[in-house]
Amino acid sequence: MNAAPIASASTAGGSLLWLAIILPVVGILASLLSGGRHAERIALLLMPTGFGIAIAIAIFLWRSGQPLVYVIGGFNPPLGIALRADGFSAVMLVTTALIVAAAGFYARAIFATPPGITEARAPLTFWILLQAIWASLNLVFLGGDLFNLYVAIELLTFAAVPLVCLDSRAETISAALRYLLFALCGSVFYLLGVALLYGAYGTLDIVLLSDRVSSEPVVWVAAGLMTAGLLAKTALFPLHLWLPPAHANAPAACSAVLSALVVKGSFFLIVRLWFGVLPNVPHEAVSFILAALGSAAILFGSVLALQQERLKLLIAYSTVAQIGYLFLMFPLVQGPNLWVAEAWSGGIMQTLSHAFAKAAMFLAAGLIAESLGHDRIRDLRGIGAVMPMTLFAFGLGGLSLMGLPPSGGFLAKWLLLKASIEAGRPIWGAVMLSGGLLAAGYLYRVLAPALSSDILHLKAPPRRSREAVALALALTAIALGFAPKAFFDFLQIGRVAVAGGSS
């Protein structure tokens, strides 16, 4: 077991951690205050800076090989709050910075304040909330204290929900309301668990807690409540009901951020909970349940995706399925086994490659819907000839979802498959393979007619630069498939060995 890093001393580069959170917070406040076009300018200005900070955190981490720590206010945990970054945090920070920037650049065409108007509703809201999603996700990835993380998921909820109903149609408002109720219930469950842990151990700091917790009823109940709450936010089957209407009806740039990043925020916290707070509590049974739910999500989500009439709904159901893969890492990251590192890398790779692929696909679908005025799959015949770049981006994203080489999705599934066979549990591998086949099925339903030679007339051709954004994201998902070994070593930084499961 890796020695727990020193919980309570700021490390070199630690200041970057609070900067990564405070920068977009300042952006939010400045955007609301100055209003109108300034919100867009502030958001776009901060994005490269934020990306630079994320990269700098990754470099510091790579150099030291140890998690970065910053103690806020000089009060050491348990009294104060610490921020920590490990390998998983760092790659998520960089991914978030990239996808938020891509969505922002793509959205400039839709969410520009119209000329002649000082300020309009949807643009101002979008630019403020995009920065809010960014700030709260950075906090999710860096928070080292369970209550601080509660604040993070509250921020995330309040940032994400209004994005769903930005175009204020009745159906989007009811989708947003349903999302809000799921998310708030999730927050309450999470908070109940946090309170129980504090009541039992007198600290909320993740590293201190991981030393103190033992396998006893209060821990099981607290972990169960927190996991259930976070699953509702992650939309793991059968708590996925809110996701398809919310993600499919939101504006494309919002869908991309919601599907690629926001659901990953709560997934990240489930990983933190079981592998950061509770590594010393054996949890094979829980892992099995999570993986079983994940498997059900893969099969169920894929089958429903096969039946959708609308492109964006199909992509949303595909998210339900792809979230399932994330949970297949749980039973494989157990004990001091050889395959644990592989499974861990596989899980993270799935998180990253799905984020890029899904963002690319939602942006591409948004371009198709804008250019055609609809997104009925039946009527997409011939779209490949008129929007080749967009369809190429969509197809490359799909390639990664199916898990075909070379792509990040392939590498993720390959690592998880290898781990499941080495662990002697090929069942999870079998689920993965059938999920890949189903994904091929629902993507074929889109791609086959799209590539037909029918003539299709566009209402308006898409802007090249926006097509390029979608393509760049899709290419990143592919490029992840060429990740060198050093990248996987990086992902292991700060990973804590999990007790039990030495089969």
Place this chain on the structure above:
Amino acid sequence: MNDFFLSAAGIILFTVAVGLVRVLSGPTNADRIMATQLLGTGGITSLLLVASATGVRGVDDVALGLALLAAFAAIAFVDNVAAPDSDTSKGDRTE
């Protein structure tokens, strides 16, 4: 003396709690608001009695806050529920 204060607090709280039956039975929404009004007054009074008996600091500020806002529910009720276009005398709606 403290026991006397506490007993009085208990009796008042119990009394106004019985008054809460009006929240249940109505028949009009005005009755419901009246019952909470009474509960508020009784709650503040018993708070004062308990504060005097136990000497916990800051309790008088709680009572002060509650007294300051005692009329809010009634005003909101008159503005929103008993507005001229809606009928408050329909009584307990148990559809």
Place this chain on the structure above:
Amino acid sequence: MNVLLDLFSVIAICFGTFFFLAGTAGLLRFPDALSRLHALTKADNLGVGLIVLGLLPHAGSLLAALKLVAIWALIQLAGATSAQLIARAIRRSG
């Protein structure tokens, strides 16, 4: 002196409590909404007033006594205005 003050407190608080009892009984037993409102205002006025009066000798400081009086005054104000408003609402709905 102390005994006298205590006696004063006991009597005032007993009467105050009685008005709460009476007010509640009225709220529960009176036949129509307006008379129930009338009963309610008795508890607000006299009940709280007498109990605050009874507690005054036990207030530790001038500020505490001032707060007690302020609480009583606020309840008066709230009671009077909300009774007005509720009564009007009752009459309007007939």
Place this chain on the structure above:
Amino acid sequence: MSILQILDIGLAGLVLAVAAWTVFARDAFAAVVGFVAYGLLLSLVWVRLFAVDVALTEAAIGSGVTGVLLIGAAGRLRKLEASGGDDELPGASLRLFAAALCIFVTLVLAGVVLSLPDPGPTLAPEAARHLAETGLGNPITAVLLSYRSFDTMLEKVVLVLAVVGVWSLAADQYWGGAAGNPRGAEPDGTRALLAQVLPPLGILIGIHMVWVGADEPGGAFQGGAILAAMWMITMMAGLTEMPSIRSRLLRLVLVAGPAVFVAVGVAGVAFASGVFAYPTGFAKPLILFIEAFMTLSIAVTLPVLVAGPPKRLRQQ
């Protein structure tokens, strides 16, 4: 058994009964009234648990802001019900399932809470030990504005996001307009009286609560909620109205609290040991400085949230 214990048991039973009534009430307004009563009783419970700061918050928020908000919501639902709007009631089996789940969670929670060590592990001694460094007398204020000030700052940002979210529900043409009712031509007499007498006292009490918060129960949130209620009463009486959501002053006040908080926090890098640290000897004045702006922001944010999205055209 002492009288105090009997009182506590009676109070607990009462809270449970009112809670049950609130859950089972079929009429939205009846449930809201139950909830308001529940909040009131809850502040008594907090007092009995010696959590006077929480009792103050519950009293200020529960009877002022949320009471008005929920009664307003019940009024709207009633109009919706009357117009035969969508009343999609969940099926019996779903409701039964929800009830079973709630009962199960409650029982498990109760069981676990009873099994917690008594006295439980706590950071209270630690918090008290560092109290001198902060110059404060109220350890709760020290937790909120010193040890965990980062959390508190971010919670204020949540409030800002809530305002943005609520405003985003406006119809496009009303952007830049104002929420709530316009100022009445002739204010209603009874309400106007209340709205003229109450605020001077309320402002005094609100400021008092912030000021004593450094050493006694109280603080920015409690004081801010009281001030918020005072602004709300003048609006309900038709004496004042919500400003346009584009008002520069309104936005300045909305972000002032978190902005000053962030500014002081970041200044800690230059003048103290790090971000959100206070320079030695200056902790208490800086905390009061932050709290002053936070109070102002909270006092404005809460009524803005209750007023909802803008529903009137922008006045030229």
